[in-house]
Amino acid sequence: MSEKELPAGWAWAELGDLLRDPLRNGHSAPATQGGDGVRTLSLTAVTQANFSIENTKITSADPSRVEDLWLEPGDILVQRSNTPDLVGTAAIYNGSRRWAIFPDLMIRVRVSALILPKFVALVLNSGRARSYFKEKAKGLSGSMPKIDQSTISSFVVPVPPLAEQARIVEVLENRLSRLGAAVGIVKNSRKRLVNLKKSILLDIVPDEVPQSWISATVEQAGTVELGRARHPDWHHGPEMRPYLRVANVFEDRIDTSDVMEMDFSGIFEKYRLHPGDVLLNEGQSPHLVGRPALYRGTPPDVAFTNSLLRFKANSNVMPEWALMVFRRHLHARRFMKEVRITTNIAHLSSKRLKAVEFPIPPMDEQKELVLRCDELLSGVDAMDREAVRTLKRADNLRRAILNRAFTGNLVPQDPTDEPASALLARIQAERAAQPKAKRTRSASTTPRKAKKSPAAAPTESAPAPSPTAAPTHAVQQEFDL
Structure with a gap:
């Protein structure tokens, strides 16, 4: 969007030029078990815009180090690290003054009193802002993307007259609250479908x-095998083959949009998948470990890695029945009783999976139950797909409303309003009049040496000291007076 596209009376400004205080990173400390400590927000407080006790924890932060981190109503919090879709998410703090501080993964934004914090917070959640932060986020491979203070400070904000800001906020809060209520109903419906x-x-x-x-048990109903381990040496080789991993296996669905390859020289047949194989997540978050899908031949000629377990049913077990049994255990959280957690990842070993119960009906009854279950679950899945489409439409509608608001198409302009250029000039004058903030150092655990007492002033009768030779290298120092 160019400056020419702004309505009359509006102006562009970098967010850094609208600040009352410098941007500030938060502070994180371990949680405490007792009641004493400093209340600290969690990331979910911003993601859900819910500043309540359930989204905080008591930490062992040193009160002397976090005195300038206490939040005030009107503070805007921006997530500086999260998933690509959530990094840069912003919310305005509406809790009590000095009720909580914010963690290191958030950045506090305090705007001038001459601009509405609610307006800025809404701008930061617009589609243009979300795209900007997602594009600017940086991170090492495998780590959460991050944004820094300069990225936030450089974001360009469309600034309408102050009176129009108030009108925009009023209309947006009304429309977005109604939209949010409808979204809440749809999300609750999805939970009921689960x-x-x-x-x-x-x-x-x-x-x-x-x-x-x-x-029976899983071991008695079929065979369980672990996939092949991955290794950098096998990223290239003479027999490159596609393979499936946890990222490809969802409940009753195999995602083929991101299938990787590895060298399977001489061992491909051992790990090759065949239609009817059931794949289960070996490593996942605890409530998703054991998530199963039936391989039906797509993609063809594919293997699997050790992040997955393969179950091959015996002749008296239909693969579709095995899938139903494993889906049942997943939703009943039966697999969670068998997992072991390492580095925050839950693992379901083949040994523990083999011991899990596996009921086997007669073959005719298996066919009947599989057909009945497919009919019922297909209806549930159809309703859930419609709910997902509704949520996507709601998200698009929200983006459209925000876009109209910040291009001057949501509320009418009033030519008698003070133009934004005058507002920005006043903010600039306000910032120029502020005393420059002094840099502070963290308290040191090592006691500082006491300064020597200054020598007594010489009396008139005292001889003047001999002049000191000028140093070869001069060093200029400044001291606060």
Whole structure:
């Protein structure tokens, strides 16, 4: 958007030129078990715009080091590190003064009293701002992308007259609150659909096995194998083959949009997938470990890595029935009882999976139950897809509303309003009149040496000291008076 596209009376300004105080990173400290400590926000407080006790923790932060981090109403918090879709997310703090501080993964924005903080916070959540922060975010491979203070300070804000800012905020809060309420209803509906899916699976595969069924374990129902480990030496080689990993295996779905390759010279057949193989996540977050999908031949000629487990059903077990049993265990959180956690990743070993119960009905009953379950779950999945489409439409509508607001198309302009250029001039004068902030140092644990007392002033009768020779290298120092 160029400056010519702004309505009359508006102006562009970098966010750094609208600040009352310099941008400030927060401070993170370990959580404490007792009641004493400093209340610190969590990242979810900004992501959900919910500043309540449930989104805070008590930490062991040194009060003397965080005195300038206490939040005030009107402070804007920006996430400086998160996933690509969430980095740069902003929210305006609406809690009490000095109720909490903010962590190191957030940056505090305090704008001039001559501009509305709510207006700036809404601008920072517009589609243009989200795209800007996502593009500017940097991070090493495998780490969370990050933005810094200069990125935030350089973001260009469309500034309308102050009176129009108030009108925009009033209309936006009304429309976005109604949209947010509708989104909340749809999200709650999706949660109910998850519970409905769980109840269907628990009904089809009950805890109490009927007498006509076989009470078996996974090991007795088929074979379990772990995929091939990945290694940098196999990134290139004479027999490059595609392989599936955790990122490809979702519940009852294999995502083929990002299939990687590795050298499988001489061992491809050992790890080659065949239609009917059930793949389960070996390493995942605890509630998703064991997430299963049935390989139906797409993509063809593909192997799997050791982040996945493969189950090959015996002749008396339908692969589709095995998938149902594993989906049932996933939703019942049965796999969570078997996991071991290392470096925040839950792992389901083949040994522990083999010991998990696996009921086996007669083959005719398996076919009937699989058909019945597919019919019921397909209806649930159809409703969930419609809910997802509704949420996407709501997100697009929200972006469109914000875009109209910040291009001057949401509320009418009033030619009698003081133009933004005059407002920016006053903010600039205000900033110029502020005393320059002195740099402060963190408190040191090492005691400083006491300064020597100055010598007594010489009396008139005292002889003048001999002149000191000028040093070869002069060093100029400045001291506060």
